[in-house]
Structures are given as structure tokens and as C-alpha cells.
Amino acid sequence: MEVYDHLPLPEYKGNLQRRKRRGGGYRFPENRQKAEYYEKNISKANEIVRSFKEIKTKFKGKLTPRLIYRIKVNQSVDYKTFQKTLYSLGGLTVLSVSEDKKGYWVVFSNDEELQVFKDKLAQYSGIQEGKKYNFFDAIDGIDDIPKEEKIGDLIKKEPPEPGKVNYFNVELWRMEDEDLYKFISELKNTYDDPRKFRITDQLITKSFALLRVKMTTEIFEELIELKEIARIDRPFYPSFRPYEYNQIDISGFKVLPPDDDAVGILIIDSGITSNHPLLEKSVGGEENFQEVEKETQDVVGHGTAVAGVSIYGDIEKCIVEREFAASNWLFSAKVMYGEKDLRGNIWAVYDEEKLLESQIYDAIRTFLDNPEYKIKAVNLSFGSVNDILKEENNRQFPLAALIDELAQEYSDVVFIVSAGNQHPGNFYELEEIVENYPHYLVENVDFRIINPATSALSLTVGSIASEPRYFNPSFGETEENMWTPIAKKHEPSPFTRSGFGINGMIKPELVHFGGNLILRDNYGHLTENIGGELVLLSNNPTEKLFAFDYGTSFAAPQITHLVGLIANQFPHKSANFIKNLLLQSAEIPLLPRFKGNQNQKLKSTWRVLGYGFPDYEKAIHSFDNRIVLLDEGEIGLNEIKVFTVNLPKTFFETKGRKRISVVLTFNPPTRATRGDSYLGNRMEFKLFHSVHPSEIVEKYAEINLEEVGDETTPAALKKYEIDLVPGTNIRKAGCHQKGWKEYKREPRNLPNPPLTLVLINSNKWISDESYKQPYCVSLIVEHSEKVQLYDMIRTEVQQRVRIR
Structure with missing residues (x-):
């Protein structure tokens, strides 16, 4: 089969307007009684202050403790606006954000008496006159972080014995550098006996601060009370099993x-x-x-x-x-x-x-x-x-x-x-493994x-x-009645x-x-x-x-x-480019036998197999009936790019299975403290047919990417959108995205040229408004029959692509 180089994906140039974000209000929670709300949170505030004072007294002259606690947020809020609001509550600095912006936010307070919080809470609740401070509508309450939530699973399984010295991983809340390094320095000098306490290693990055600490159980019990401590656990250990076997002569290799x-x-x-x-x-x-x-x-x-x-x-x-x-x-x-x-x-x-x-x-x-x-x-x-x-x-x-x-x-x-x-033998007997496979993988x-x-x-x-x-069944055994392979090939x-x-x-x-598991029950023991x-x-x-x-x-x-x-073929290309080719070449070789309706089965499949099994030849080559078009570039925050290609009508008119696939790879900044969006910016793509790209550009210019939420397709374009699987909301959660559409028979409403791909980049928490996100996006059109598509698409692309 003839092989070709991949083709450039032509970009359509058009002006897109950007709108400034408008602020939003807060919803008043159902059944909230303000007087009761006030009493509950004043009590919580006093308890946080009391426990903090106990820590200050206990470590006086050794440590300068920081007041860190958590706030429970009951609705999705705009991060930048709410961050400023929290800072007005006595200089609260956000250390961690919950998923979807709802749930617990961890904060560091300069106001050690929580006096500003108490005053504004009183005004919100009507206890004293003043401003309304309606941001409290979004706050269920405040609380100390329970000690139990700081203790890792390994410690819970094997609690440290009194008098023993153990190694621990101690994760600190990622405070500002000045506070963080000061705390670590003070902590090193808090205990003067290196046989009982010693920090043996540390690593501080943009997202986390981690210490390796050798300490006694008694000191562990003291440190877990410190509010700067986010988590303590026993050190990481590997999960694999080396297993050697017999010799093969390679002298002639x-x-x-x-x-x-x-x-x-x-x-x-x-x-x-x-x-x-x-x-x-x-x-x-x-x-x-x-x-x-x-x-x-x-x-x-x-x-x-x-x-x-x-x-x-x-x-x-x-x-x-x-x-x-x-x-x-x-x-x-x-x-x-x-x-x-x-x-x-x-x-x-x-x-x-x-x-x-x-x-x-x-x-x-x-x-x-x-x-x-x-x-x-x-x-x-x-x-x-x-x-x-x-x-x-x-x-x-x-x-x-x-x-x-x-x-x-x-x-x-x-x-x-x-x-x-x-x-699976850690949880099930052999019959249960066979009966529950592959469902237990997701359940x-x-x-x-x-x-x-x-x-x-x-x-x-x-x-x-x-x-x-x-392998080598014993004399008298047959494979069929002695051994049970759990998975079939490609499962x-x-x-x-x-x-x-x-x-x-x-x-x-x-x-x-x-590998696979091929098992037999040997008197209650899995072999x-x-x-x-x-x-x-x-x-x-x-x-x-x-x-x-x-x-x-x-x-x-x-x-x-x-x-x-x-990479040997493209040694100077980026990781985005290489990953894109690899993902675009992947296919799910065999749908597993998952339970549920079609959507549930597909969701389980993506959870276990992702986008599937890759193919080297498909990654590096285009063919007459399978053409890869790529673009690698940069895109600004809250901006879109539009790409278009005039797919020949013969693609749809020729009988046979047809497939259109899009892959997007990008490498955004990340932050572990942002549970609402671990990625600093989110990208996604939409694919349209039968509509001129200028109309698509016009409709997207009318929407504000910071405000639209999950739905980023303008209503007027819905009827032209090609629904790809997985759906947009599943795809766009990550930075390695793939969506495809298969036509197993002739479409009732035949799509018309051109195919237009819209690339969307939405900011989540990046403060640098000039940030440009590197990306690689590819579009594949593939036909099961020997249709000579490559030359037709290459000619059309060469006429339109902008020389860079």
C-alpha cells in the first residue's frame, strides 16, 4: 500500500471579538435561618480560634503557627471574584479549591481572632447593622480540618507503635514561599534530638511541599495537630513483582x-x-x-x-x-x-x-x-x-x-x-472472578x-x-478442564x-x-x-x-x-505532536463485555481502554483512503481557532464504512491545589459540516467563552454539528482528547463540504492574560474502500493553506 506524508490542516482566518466577563450573584440557600446560621458559625469560629491558641501555646518559642482552616462552599462560584471576597475576610489566602468549586476550600488567615469574619457574619445575619455581604449565601460554614483526614491510608492500616521511630511523608499546605520556608526552618529546629526527629529530604514545587521525616510516634502525634500539615503517611512503595525464568540460547541471534x-x-x-x-x-x-x-x-x-x-x-x-x-x-x-x-x-x-x-x-x-x-x-x-x-x-x-x-x-x-x-484474587474466588469479569474493573x-x-x-x-x-500442563491434564483464562485476546x-x-x-x-491471568483453583488457593x-x-x-x-x-x-x-521519524517535534499521532492511530480492538445500555458500556470501555491500542504505521503515514491533516501552533486564552477542509463528495457517496476522527493534545500548566480545575486552561473542539466557516466565525464571535459553561456550541450551529464520541464533556476534561464519528451506512442527510473544526481555549485560573497555549490538533478522514482521497485533498489543501 502506498504511503504518504501527513498534510497540513488549513486554518481559516477571521476576526473574533472577546467580551469581558460579567460578575454574578449568589443564590440564597433553601431553608437557611440566618440567626441559626450565625450561632452555628460563630461557635465554629470560636472553636477554631481556641484550638489555634492551644497550638501557639504548645509550640511557643519554637514555631510560629499559621491559622489554616476550611470553608464549605455550597455553589459553583467564580474563582477570581470569590478569592477577592475571601481576602476581604481578614486577608484569607486560598490554599486549595474543591472540585467544581463546591465543597471545602482550604484557607490561610492573617486574622488570628477571625474578628473580621465574625463582624461581617453578624452584619449578614442581621445581628448588627451594616452591609448585606451576600457572599455568605455561598458559604455553608467554616471548620477545622479534622486530624483523621490528614492521616494517610498506610498509617490507618498500620498505625505507628509507641516509642518507635519511622519514616513518614509529610505534605504541607502550599503557602506562599516566605511562610513555607520559614515554617520548615522552624520545624527543623523544634526538636533537638536527631534520633527522635529529623527532616531527611524535602521537595517544593509550584503545586506542593513535601518532606521526608524520620520521627517517633510521639512527635508524629504532635505534628498531626499542626494546621500547616495537609497529610502524613508512610512512604510510597512500588507495586510490581519481579519473576525470573529459564534460559534461552541466543548465540545465533x-x-x-x-x-x-x-x-x-x-x-x-x-x-x-x-x-x-x-x-x-x-x-x-x-x-x-x-x-x-x-x-x-x-x-x-x-x-x-x-x-x-x-x-x-x-x-x-x-x-x-x-x-x-x-x-x-x-x-x-x-x-x-x-x-x-x-x-x-x-x-x-x-x-x-x-x-x-x-x-x-x-x-x-x-x-x-x-x-x-x-x-x-x-x-x-x-x-x-x-x-x-x-x-x-x-x-x-x-x-x-x-x-x-x-x-x-x-x-x-x-x-x-x-x-x-x-x-482480582485479592477480592474474589475463581468462580467469582469469571462471573464478575470485566465488570469488577469499573465497579x-x-x-x-x-x-x-x-x-x-x-x-x-x-x-x-x-x-x-x-504452559507445560502436567501429565494427564488438558488445558480446557484444568486452566481458566480470564480474558480473551484484546480484552x-x-x-x-x-x-x-x-x-x-x-x-x-x-x-x-x-499479559493475562490463567488460573486454576488448587484446594482453595489460586494457581x-x-x-x-x-x-x-x-x-x-x-x-x-x-x-x-x-x-x-x-x-x-x-x-x-x-x-x-x-520520535526517530520526527526528532524535532514536540510531545504534543508525537502524542497526537499516537492517539490518532489508536483504536479499541474489541469492545469488552460490560453491563448496561450502550452508553454505559462505552463509558466503562473508555475507563479501562481509553482510546485503545495504537498502530505505528498509521501514526507516521497517511494512505490513499486514510488521510491525516495536522496543525501545531499556539492559541490565546478565551480564544478560538477555525480550520476547514473541503472533503470530496466521493467520501460519503462511495459505499463502505467511513470514519472521521479529531485528536487534540496540549500541555497546560497544572496546580494540585485547584480541585475545580487541575488544568490551568481547558481546550475543546467542535466539528461542523455543510456551513461556511465565515458563518461559524460570526456565531462564535457572539458568545463569551468565560461565561458559556459546558455548552460551547452556538444554538444556530447545532444542526450542523457532527456529534463525536466520546461526548464533549468527557473529552474536554483532559489534555489528550479524541472524538470520532463512524458512518457504517449512507447517512440519511448527507453531510456537505466543507468540514470545519473549531478549537476553543477557555481560561480557568491562569493570571497571565498574554499566555499562549501550545497545541497540536489533527483531523483524519478514513474510508474502508480503496478510495483515492489523498491526492484530491492534497490538491485542495495546497491551494488554501497559508504558508508559515
Whole structure:
């Protein structure tokens, strides 16, 4: 089949007016009695002041405590207006905002007696004369942040024992730098015995402030009372399982290094075995970012396995073909080390003295700041099984927030993260697994994605199963009556985790082969058949060149491998561009057997499979009957761009399946404290047919993007809009968006040229009004028949596209 370069997506130029935002009022809550409201909140205010004074007395001469509490907001409010309102209540500074702007807002107050709050509350309630202060309509009340909500899940599962010294992650509310650094400095000097208290590491970014603290249980109980403390938990630990297997002779294999001009891939993991005969020709550099194991060598085995997949893809295919041709140069950052248990098993462990976030921060900067490495992909195949994204009141995890900040800064590098694993045997017997698969993946909250898979700017990768197979059944057994494969080929792996992500964004976005579970019940104990696992590289090549394992840990580097291949073709393109091509090439290979109506089934599918399984050839090439049109550029806040292409009528008139697909990728600033919108700006797209783009421009000039809310299609254009799936509100939650329309038969009302794509950029909290958002948008038209579309569209585009 003939292959072609992708085509530019022509932009239609038109003037769009921007209107200034108008302020809105507040709704008075039903059944509110102002006198009762006053008494309740005066009592709460006095309680907050009393508890704060106790803390000041307790830490007098050591710490200068800050008054931090929370305000419950009962309706969606304009952030900028409400932020100013809160500041008028005694200089309240917003530290954290709830989702949808409703719920708990965390604030820092300069008014330690809450006197201004009390006075204005009294005037609002009619207790004393004065102004109305109707903003109280939006406030249900104020409250101290309960100590229980600051304690992490690991501590709740395993409370610290009296007299013991443990390591903890202590997250602070992200105050202004001056207050934050002063507090940390004072905290370091509060306890003078380093055997009982010591801050061993810290990391402060735009979104969070995190400390690694070694302290006694008694000091832990004191610190949890401090209002500056947002959360304390035991340190992060990895969720994967190294598993080695038998040796294969590779003496006759062809092992080829990457091309000299190939770009680099960075693996952040347990290190690599750089002298492995299948890796040694591809290693561009390796460094150690933990201090327990001094060598860079991979003791655990996980990093070597991940590295092998990232540069070779399908290891088993390489074995069959007897050729290992590395796609990219390999770089390794070691952030974990191996530790043996009493049985001699080796487990991955993190340096107790250092924050994992600090190690990753140092590792990424060290490698990505070196231009000679030409690194275009960073793979992180680990996650914290205890940091599960909850359905409500979720807040971005520090590690995921860090990755997003770095991904925004290093805008030419694609970050890839595994979705995480959860074994159904932890919850169900074999019959229950078979009966409840795949429904438990979306119904059981313990299968939700984990930190750092919630990262918005990374590509999060889930796992699908390959063809079921059985390994070495015992004599007299048959595969059919002894082993039960849980998933069919291309169905979700029975252990993969599901979304949605922060603010409902589609996560994971992509899937790849990560293995299956093939089980049998052995007297009440689940036994796994190794045939469900993938072939990987072993970290002990002198004993065993290959290992077997399964997990999203190994699906993620399959995507990293594809990113590396695409980046070799487009080495100077941005991460937005590379991710766009990858997402545009993806398709859901098989609809899982989910319950419910069609909409419910589709929603469950997107939660588990995202946009599907990508294809390298489709990512880098256009074909006669499948044409990719792209535009990469920048767009201002609260602005739109319009693109148009005159699709030939033969596209619809020729019988066969037709598909139109749009992908948008962008890299907005993020902020973990903004639960209402983790992304600083939201982008979306709308697709229209049979209407001239000038009319679309005219209608969009009449609306104010800051005021329209969820519906951004002007009423007059509704009948021309092509309804894409997933719907707009699901798509626009994230910064990796895809929508498509399939015509399986001739449309009753045949769409007419042109196709017009509208790109919309709405500001959420970015203060710099001159900010320009980089993006990449692509439009695909595809026909199942051998229709010669490419030349027709290329000719039309070349006549209209503006030379840049």
C-alpha cells in the first residue's frame, strides 16, 4: 500500500471579538435561618480560634503557627471574584479549591481572632447593622480540618507503635514561599534530638511541599495537630513483582545497536543490567539516584525487564525472528534498590532517607538537561497501591503533580506511566472472578488508577491480554478442564486498573499487551499458569537471559517503544505532536463485555481502554483512503481557532464504512491545589459540516467563552454539528482528547463540504492574560474502500493553506 506524508490542516482566518466577563450573584440557600446560621458559625469560629491558641501555646518559642482552616462552599462560584471576597475576610489566602468549586476550600488567615469574619457574619445575619455581604449565601460554614483526614491510608492500616521511630511523608499546605520556608526552618529546629526527629529530604514545587521525616510516634502525634500539615503517611512503595525464568540460547541471534541518530529513552526504575548481551550495545548512560546501593546495576530485575521492552517492543517476537534490533538509545535512572526477605526473595525498596519525588526530580533534570542524550521519552512503570484515586474530593498526588510540572517544562519529551495492577484474587474466588469479569474493573473502587498514573500530561497505559496459551500442563491434564483464562485476546487484562482521572479526564488513554491471568483453583488457593505472562529480559544474564511476568508495568514500555519509533521519524517535534499521532492511530480492538445500555458500556470501555491500542504505521503515514491533516501552533486564552477542509463528495457517496476522527493534545500548566480545575486552561473542539466557516466565525464571535459553561456550541450551529464520541464533556476534561464519528451506512442527510473544526481555549485560573497555549490538533478522514482521497485533498489543501 502506498504511503504518504501527513498534510497540513488549513486554518481559516477571521476576526473574533472577546467580551469581558460579567460578575454574578449568589443564590440564597433553601431553608437557611440566618440567626441559626450565625450561632452555628460563630461557635465554629470560636472553636477554631481556641484550638489555634492551644497550638501557639504548645509550640511557643519554637514555631510560629499559621491559622489554616476550611470553608464549605455550597455553589459553583467564580474563582477570581470569590478569592477577592475571601481576602476581604481578614486577608484569607486560598490554599486549595474543591472540585467544581463546591465543597471545602482550604484557607490561610492573617486574622488570628477571625474578628473580621465574625463582624461581617453578624452584619449578614442581621445581628448588627451594616452591609448585606451576600457572599455568605455561598458559604455553608467554616471548620477545622479534622486530624483523621490528614492521616494517610498506610498509617490507618498500620498505625505507628509507641516509642518507635519511622519514616513518614509529610505534605504541607502550599503557602506562599516566605511562610513555607520559614515554617520548615522552624520545624527543623523544634526538636533537638536527631534520633527522635529529623527532616531527611524535602521537595517544593509550584503545586506542593513535601518532606521526608524520620520521627517517633510521639512527635508524629504532635505534628498531626499542626494546621500547616495537609497529610502524613508512610512512604510510597512500588507495586510490581519481579519473576525470573529459564534460559534461552541466543548465540545465533543478531543483536543490533540503535542508529547513531536515534533519540533516547529514559527508564526511571530499579536500574538496568547494562552488560546484558541484549542491552549492552544500546546503553547511552546510567546514573544512581539513591544512596543505599552504590552501584547502578539492577538487583531487582524490574528495570531491566522494562528497558528491554522499551527498545525492542515484543521480546517474544524478537526471539522467534532471532533478531534484536534496538530502536533507541537507552538511559537508566536508578531510584530503587533490592532487598532480600527471610526466604531470599528480592524486593524493590526505596531509600528511606529520600523522597521518591526528589529522586525523580533530580533524575529527570539530570538526563533531560543534557542535549547530547536527545531524550524524547521517559518511562515510569511503578505506582503506589495505596494512593488510589477516589471518586470524590480527589486531589492530585504530589508525585503525579511533579511529573505534570516537569512534562509542561520539558515540552518536547513524552512521559509514559503505567496504570497500575490489582489482582482480582485479592477480592474474589475463581468462580467469582469469571462471573464478575470485566465488570469488577469499573465497579470495584480498589481497581481505580493509582499514583502517578493520574498524571494529566503523561500518557497513562493500561493492559490488554494476548491470545490465551498454556504452559507445560502436567501429565494427564488438558488445558480446557484444568486452566481458566480470564480474558480473551484484546480484552482488558484482568489485573489492569481503570479511570477516570482527575476531574474526570480519560485515563488510561492507551493500552498495550501486558499479559493475562490463567488460573486454576488448587484446594482453595489460586494457581497461575505462566502462559499468561510476557517474555522479558532477566537481570541475571549469566544464569537466565529471560524472565516471565505480567502487568501494566510492561504494557507502558510497549507504548514507550512506539513513542521512540515515532520520535526517530520526527526528532524535532514536540510531545504534543508525537502524542497526537499516537492517539490518532489508536483504536479499541474489541469492545469488552460490560453491563448496561450502550452508553454505559462505552463509558466503562473508555475507563479501562481509553482510546485503545495504537498502530505505528498509521501514526507516521497517511494512505490513499486514510488521510491525516495536522496543525501545531499556539492559541490565546478565551480564544478560538477555525480550520476547514473541503472533503470530496466521493467520501460519503462511495459505499463502505467511513470514519472521521479529531485528536487534540496540549500541555497546560497544572496546580494540585485547584480541585475545580487541575488544568490551568481547558481546550475543546467542535466539528461542523455543510456551513461556511465565515458563518461559524460570526456565531462564535457572539458568545463569551468565560461565561458559556459546558455548552460551547452556538444554538444556530447545532444542526450542523457532527456529534463525536466520546461526548464533549468527557473529552474536554483532559489534555489528550479524541472524538470520532463512524458512518457504517449512507447517512440519511448527507453531510456537505466543507468540514470545519473549531478549537476553543477557555481560561480557568491562569493570571497571565498574554499566555499562549501550545497545541497540536489533527483531523483524519478514513474510508474502508480503496478510495483515492489523498491526492484530491492534497490538491485542495495546497491551494488554501497559508504558508508559515
